[in-house]
Each structure stands twice: as C-alpha cells, then as structure tokens.
Amino acid sequence: MPEEKMVNIYIMNKQYEVPAGVTIMKAMEFAGYQFVRGCGCRGGFCGACGTVYRKPGDFRLRSGLACQLQAEEGMYLAQIPFYPANRSTYDLQELTPELSTILTHYPEVTRCLGCNQCTKICPQGLDVMDYIAAAQRGDVEKAAHMSFDCIMCGLCVSRCPAEIVHYNVGILCRRLYGRHIIPKAEHLAKRVEEIKSGKFDGELNDLMGKSQEELTKIYDDRDMEQ
Amino acid sequence: MAIPYFPGCTLKTKATGLDDSTRATLAALGLEVAELPEWTCCGTVYPLAQDNYMGKVAAARILINASKEDDGRLVTVCSFCYNVLKRVNHAIKNDEETRTKLTQFLEEEYAGETKLVHPLELLRDDVGFDTLQKKVNNKLKGIKVASYYGCMLSRPAAEMQFDEESENPTVMEDLVSAMGAEAVDFKYKTTCCGSYQVMKTYDLVVKKVREILEGAKAKGAQVIITSCPLCQFNLDWIQEKIAEEDSSFDKIPVLYFTQLLGVALDVPVEKLGLEKNYVDPKPLLQG
Amino acid sequence: MVKDGFTSKIKEISEQNPNLCMQCGTCSASCTGIGAMEELPRQVMRLLQLGKDKVLESPSIWMCTTCLTCTARCPRGIDIARVMEALRVVNLRQGNEVLVLEDIPLELLTEVPQMALTSGFRKLSA
Numbered sequence: 001m002p003e004e005k006m007v008n009i010y011i012m013n014k015q016y017e018v019p020a021g022v023t024i025m026k027a028m029e030f031a032g033y034q035f036v037r038g039c040g041c042r043g044g045f046c047g048a049c050g051t052v053y054r055k056p057g058d059f060r061l062r063s064g065l066a067c068q069l070q071a072e073e074g075m076y077l078a079q080i081p082f083y084p085a086n087r088s089t090y091d092l093q094e095l096t097p098e099l100s101t102i103l104t105h106y107p108e109v110t111r112c113l114g115c116n117q118c119t120k121i122c123p124q125g126l127d128v129m130d131y132i133a134a135a136q137r138g139d140v141e142k143a144a145h146m147s148f149d150c151i152m153c154g155l156c157v158s159r160c161p162a163e164i165v166h167y168n169v170g171i172l173c174r175r176l177y178g179r180h181i182i183p184k185a186e187h188l189a190k191r192v193e194e195i196k197s198g199k200f201d202g203e204l205n206d207l208m209g210k211s212q213e214e215l216t217k218i219y220d221d222r223d224m225e226q
Numbered sequence: 227m228a229i230p231y232f233p234g235c236t237l238k239t240k241a242t243g244l245d246d247s248t249r250a251t252l253a254a255l256g257l258e259v260a261e262l263p264e265w266t267c268c269g270t271v272y273p274l275a276q277d278n279y280m281g282k283v284a285a286a287r288i289l290i291n292a293s294k295e296d297d298g299r300l301v302t303v304c305s306f307c308y309n310v311l312k313r314v315n316h317a318i319k320n321d322e323e324t325r326t327k328l329t330q331f332l333e334e335e336y337a338g339e340t341k342l343v344h345p346l347e348l349l350r351d352d353v354g355f356d357t358l359q360k361k362v363n364n365k366l367k368g369i370k371v372a373s374y375y376g377c378m379l380s381r382p383a384a385e386m387q388f389d390e391e392s393e394n395p396t397v398m399e400d401l402v403s404a405m406g407a408e409a410v411d412f413k414y415k416t417t418c419c420g421s422y423q424v425m426k427t428y429d430l431v432v433k434k435v436r437e438i439l440e441g442a443k444a445k446g447a448q449v450i451i452t453s454c455p456l457c458q459f460n461l462d463w464i465q466e467k468i469a470e471e472d473s474s475f476d477k478i479p480v481l482y483f484t485q486l487l488g489v490a491l492d493v494p495v496e497k498l499g500l501e502k503n504y505v506d507p508k509p510l511l512q513g
Numbered sequence: 514m515v516k517d518g519f520t521s522k523i524k525e526i527s528e529q530n531p532n533l534c535m536q537c538g539t540c541s542a543s544c545t546g547i548g549a550m551e552e553l554p555r556q557v558m559r560l561l562q563l564g565k566d567k568v569l570e571s572p573s574i575w576m577c578t579t580c581l582t583c584t585a586r587c588p589r590g591i592d593i594a595r596v597m598e599a600l601r602v603v604n605l606r607q608g609n610e611v612l613v614l615e616d617i618p619l620e621l622l623t624e625v626p627q628m629a630l631t632s633g634f635r636k637l638s639a
Contacts, residue, residue: 099239100623103630107614107622110630111638114266114284133266136627137238161280240626270632271579274598276528281635306628377545377580382592392585418545418580424625425633426612427576430549455626463624 007073024051024066024077038081044068047151050123052158053077063121063155083154085165088172097176099138106169109136111162118156118166124149128156128166135169143170144177228260229343230295232288234307234455235267241304241455243499247484248303248345250497254488255353255361259301262291270306271422272313279327285314286328286336293340303345303484305378305454309386312342316385344379344388345484346397346453355404362490366407369510371486372447373398373409374438376457377418392416398451398483405490414441419460435464443478448510451483458482462504479507519603520564527599531561533589540583540593546576554583554593561596574600575611575637598636605639612637 005020011028018027025039040046049066056074066079088105095101102109109132118128131146147170156166194200207215237245252259266284273281289311292300302308317324319338329336349358375395383392390396393416399409419438420431438461442450452458462480469475481503488498489511500507524530534555541553550573552560560568568574574597583593604610612633622630 099627103622103627104619107617107630110267110627111634112267112284112631113280114269114287115280116283116287127264129266130264133235136267137235139238234628235631236626236628267631269635270628271635273635274579274592274595275526275602276595277526278602304628306632377578377582381581381585383585416582418578418582420545421578421580422629422633422636423546423576423578424629425617425621426637427546427549430546430576433548434545456628456632459626459629 007071009071009074010076012078013076018071020071020073022071024053024064024069024071024075025049027071028066028079038079039067042067045151047153048081049079050081050153050155051077051079052121052155061121063123065123065151065153068123080155080158083158085154085157085168087165087168090172092175092179095176095180097140097180101176102135102138102140102169102172105172106135106165108162108164109169112136112164113162115161117159117161118164121155121159123153123155124151126150131170131173132164132166135173140173140176141181143173144181147171147174227297228258229297229348230292230300231259231261232265232268232292232300232302232307232311233261234302234304236455237304240459240502241482243485243502244303244453244455244458244482246497246499247482247488247493250493251484251487251491252345252348254491254493255349255358257348257352260295262288262295262300265291268307268310269314270310272310279324279331282314282317282324282328283331285311286318287332289315289318289338289340289342290332290334290336293336298339299341299343301343301345301348303453305376305452306456308342308344308453309378313382313385315340315342344453346401347388349401349487350397355400358401359404359406362404362406363492364406365492365511366405366486366490369407370410370446370448371402371407372412372442372445372450373402373415373483374442374450374452374457374461374480375416376452376454377416377421378454380416401483401487402451405487407486407490410442410445410447412441412445412447414438419457421456421460424456424460431460432464432468435460436468439465439478443476447478449486449507450478450480451486452480453483466504477505479503479505479510481507519566519569520561522603523561523596523599526602527592527595529591529593529596529599531558531591531596533591534558534562535589537588539586539588543582543586545578545580545582546573549576554597557600558591558593558596569600569604571600574604577601577636579636601636608639610637610639614638 006017007020008015008017016031018030038049040048044065051066052061052063054076112132116129122128127146131143134142150167150170152167233245265288269281269284315338380386380388380392380395402409420434424431458480465477485498538555541555544554547553552571552573557568577597579594581594587593
C-alpha cells in the first residue's frame with residue numbers, strides 16, 4: 001500500500017497533519033474532534049458546518065462548508081457553525097408581501113452599508129447584498145428568488161457591519177412569496193374539492209373491495225405515461 | 227440610446243409617483259432611460275467624517291457600474307441619491323486618498339468618469355425650456371407654483387454645481403414657466419424641511435414644514451413642487467397631522483415636479499402616481 | 514467617552530478648525546434645528562474653542578439635519594456641519610446613539626419613506 005500523502009492544516013491555530021484530499025470535516029475528525037453540533041447532513045445542504053479559512057500569502061478570508069471543502073496545505077481555519085441571530089415570529093397568513101412587512105420585522109435592513117461582505121463570504125455564491133437591497137426596496141419576489149439557494153449557514157451574518165440577519169430576511173421573503181405572491185394552483189384546489197364532494201368515493205370503494213391478485217393485475221395493466 | 231438610470235429605494239415603494247412620472251415625462255420628450263441592472267441603496271446621506279469611507283462604498287459601486295454602460299452619464303432624480311452620488315463622485319475625482327481607498331476595496335479602476343445628471347438638468351440642457359414650451363398644453367395656465375429645492379439639490383455649491391446660485395436656484399421656476407404655469411418666488415425654497423429628524427425630533431420637522439407651507443401659501447402658491455421623496459413626505463404627510471389638530475389649516479398639494487410636468491405634457495394621469503399623495507392634488511389639476 | 518484631547522480628535526475627523534470662528538452667529542441664524550437646540554451652533558463652536566468637553570453631551574449636536582446652510586454661509590469658511598458630524602461620530606463610535614431602532618413607533622417605521630430610516634440610522638444610530 002503506497003504511503004498516504006499528508007498535509008498540514010491549522011484548526012483554531014493549532015497545527016495538525018491530516019490526509020490530503022479529505023474534507024475539512026473528516027480532517028477535523030481525524031485530528032480528534034467529535035461533532036455534536038456544527039455537523040448535520042454531511043452532504044452540503046443543511047448549512048450546519050460553515051467554515052472560514054485563510055491560505056498562506058492571501059489576505060482574503062474565504063469560506064466553505066466543512067463537509068464539502070477539501071483540506072489543503074497551510075489552511076488556517078475555524079468553524080462558525082452558528083452566529084447569534086434574532087428571529088422574528090409572525091403569522092404568515094396575516095402578513096402582506098410588501099415593504100412595511102419587512103420593515104416591521106427586520107427594520108435593520110435599512111442600515112445596509114453596501115459593503116458586499118455578505119456576498120463575498122456566502123459559500124453558496126449567492127448575491128446576498130443584492131437580495132437585501134431588493135428587500136430594502138420592498139421587492140419581495142426578487143429577494144425570494146435571489147435567496148432561494150440559501151442554506152442558512154449564517155456566515156453572512158458574521159460579516160455584517162450593519163448587524164443584519166440576512167438569512168432570516170431571505171426566508172421571510174421566500175415565505176411571503178410562496179404564500180401570497182405565486183398564483184394558487186387552481187387544478188389542485190379543484191381536485192381537492194372533487195375529492196371532498198365524494199366524486200371518487202365509488203372508485204375508491206371499488207378498489208378497497210378487490211383482492212391482491214385483482215389489484216396486481218390492474219396495476220400491471222395501468223396506462224403508462226411515455 | 228437610453229441613459230443609465232438609478233431610481234433609488236424609495237422610488238420603488240413610497241415614491242413610485244416620482245419614478246413613474248420621471249420615466250413617463252422623459253419618454254414623452256424623447257429621452258429614454260434604462261434602469262441599472264443591479265443596484266443597492268446609495269447610502270442616502272454623504273458621510274461628513276473625513277475617515278468614514280464605508281459610507282461612500284455603495285455610492286462608489288453604483289457610479290462604477292454606471293461607468294460600464296456606454297452612455298457615460300447616470301440619471302437620478304431623488305435629491306438624496308443625487309446629492310450623495312454627486313459628492314462621492316466629486317471625492318473620488320478630487321481626493322486621491324478617497325479614490326485609492328474606495329477603488330482598492332471594490333477592486334475596480336475608477337476615477338470619477340461618470341457624469342451624474344438630474345432630470346432638471348436634462349430638461350434644461352438636453353431638451354431646452356424653449357423646446358419644452360412648444361410641447362405643453364395649457365392645462366396649468368394660471369396655476370401658481372412654488373418650487374421647493376430643499377437642502378440636498380444645491381449644497382454644497384462647489385461640489386453640486388447644480389445651478390448658478392446655490393442659495394437661489396431658478397431652474398425649477400424656469401421649468402414652471404415653460405410648463406405654462408406661474409412660478410412664485412418664496413424665501414423658503416432652499417431651507418430644510420427637517421429631513422430625517424422626522425424619525426427623532428418630530429416636532430422640529432412639524433415647525434419647519436409649517437414655515438415652508440405658510441411661506442409658499444403667503445405668496446399665493448396653489449401647489450408646491452419638489453424632487454425629494456423625503457421633502458415630499460414631510461411636507462405632505464405632516465399636513466394631515468396638522469389638520470387633525472387645527473381645523474382651520476388650509477392644505478396645499480405637494481407634487482413632484484415630474485408629476486406637474488406630466489400633466490402639462492398630457493401624460494395619462496395613471497402614469498403619474500398621484501393617488502399616493504396625502505393631500506389630493508386632483509381638484510386643483512382638474513379644476 | 515473620548516474626553517482627553519477631544520478637540521484634536523474633532524479637528525481630525527472634521528478637518529475643520531473651530532478656532533477660526535469669530536462668533537458672528539450666522540450659523541445659528543441659518544440653522545434648521547435651532548428651534549430644538551439648547552446650545553446654538555455658534556455656542557457649540559465656542560465650547561470647542563474653549564475645549565469644554567461637555568459639548569460632546571450637548572443634545573444640540575443631534576438636532577442637526579446636515580442641511581449645510583451653516584456651512585454655505587459661514588464667513589470664515591468653516592464647514593460647521595462637519596464639526597457637528599464629528600461631535601456625533603465620536604459619540605456613535607462609543608455606542609452612544611439617539612435613534613434607537615427598537616424604540617421607533619411602528620406607525621412611523623412603516624409610514625416613512627425608507628430613505629428616512631437609512632439617513633436617520635446613518636446620522637443618529639451607532
């Protein structure tokens with residue numbers, strides 16, 4: 001078996017030698033960390049393992065998800081699994097998709113300085129500053145679309161000089177959009193009504209009375225969509 | 227070719243009347259504007275602390291994005307946006323440290339090339355008031371109009387270079403005359419309405435608003451025009467509050483200059499956003 | 514509170530020299546906010562000349578609307594609005610603010626154009 005290639009990384013400023021090619025999360029576990037928090041799906045979707053790092057010779061702060069990002073030689077890193085964030089509570093049914101709703105729940109969006117640090121840090125590559133700008137001018141639909149891929153990791157919040165909680169603004173806009181802006185699916189509402197009125201009761205009762213063989217035959221002979 | 231246009235946040239909500247009427251009147255005069263593809267709040271106020279660069283970043287980015295369009299100009303109508311964009315551009319052009327700090331932070335090359343223009347300047351310089359005069363109807367004949375510039379359009383004079391005299395600009399009065407209405411002069415035209423103090427020292431703003439309104443009415447004005455959504459709000463909304471406490475108070479409509487121009491140019495009234503005004507201007511305009 | 518050597522800090526941030534002021538009072542006469550001020554702008558300038566740090570706690574500095582009328586009219590060419598801003602800024606940088614977001618009445622918050630919020634926060638909030 002060939003000798004495993006190792007790299008040096010610095011976790012919270014302590015040096016560790018870890019196998020090359022593994023993710024930050026695996027590397028940390030290799031180094032002896034056990035995750036109780038700051039780890040979730042391990043598939044890049046849950047947003048629990050936001051991580052910031054710097055590389056030698058580069059002043060820029062970079063970010064990624066520990067479960068997705070590969071450990072590289074010389075990385076200085078720390079996980080920021082959560083950043084304190086206030087969350088407004090509301091009854092979505094009672095809200096209207098407009099600026100006053102955003103200002104009622106998150107008036108601090110109007111403190112945005114336009115520094116763009118939120119966009120720079122976003123591990124999802126979202127235009128965070130621009131969706132906050134959309135929210136600030138009451139464009140709920142645009143904010144909802146632009147923030148759609150947000151995984152709520154909170155790294156944007158950690159960087160904001162205006163102390164905005166971007167991801168909560170984003171999810172408020174997506175909820176407002178989903179509940180109040182996108183057109184209702186009329187065919188769905190119609191079908192629900194039909195079911196409620198008993199239109200399919202006969203067919204269902206008929207199926208309930210059949211034997212397993214009969215059901216298998218019906219299933220096998222069903223119309224297949226091409 | 228369309229001129230790049232920066233509407234500003236308030237024009238997308240509270241002041242849609244200013245946005246709609248600006249686009250519609252400029253279009254009626256053959257000037258097309260195209261909204262910048264992506265933009266943020268400009269910052270609204272120019273930071274007066276020498277070491278506050280962060281307050282200039284958003285405006286700098288907007289100016290840089292505008293410079294990437296072909297036209298070379300950027301139109302903006304809100305007085306706050308106009309003021310902060312023009313002052314930041316001036317600082318970038320004339321102060322090396324500001325230029326270096328902002329362009330390094332934004333990782334862009336820019337030295338203040340964008341020419342910021344206000345629609346009042348477009349009307350005066352590109353359309354020309356003589357030409358405009360030939361295009362207007364006579365719906366505004368006899369209506370007395372007070373032009374309210376507020377604090378943001380012309381100060382500081384050296385940086386804004388808005389009109390010949392910063393204490394006594396006349397471009398709006400010239401526009402009023404070209405629209406076929408009657409311009410009245412009043413001494414409060416460049417005083418401040420109290421601005422953002424509406425958030426903190428409300429009584430001060432009521433006092434200033436009252437001075438301005440009474441000053442205009444004393445000169446016989448039937449309507450006040452402005453280009454600032456915050457002046458418009460303070461002068462308009464606070465009248466409702468004054469009237470609640472003082473039943474003898476005579477209200478006066480406060481319009482954006484572009485709304486009045488729209489009436490003079492026969493722009494369909496639904497494109498002027500008059501329904502958002504607190505003091506209803508329709509009786510005057512249809513009278 | 515930055516009290517030691519605060520006048521030099523004010524001079525540095527504002528890039529203005531309050532000692533040029535000749536106390537003519539043109540700024541006070543022109544000021545938008547005087548109706549709500551205890552110390553008028555001229556008196557603020559005088560307190561700075563005398564190095565009185567109580568000027569940092571004067572409510573007057575928060576009544577300014579940065580309308581620049583004082584700046585435009587000062588016969589000594591002092592940008593007085595920048596001086597007032599510097600007095601606010603040294604407070605704000607210590608976390609002393611007068612516009613507290615949580616205290617804004619909901620009616621005002623949802624009625625005003627958002628430019629009033631942004632400008633208010635920039636000038637009056639830490």
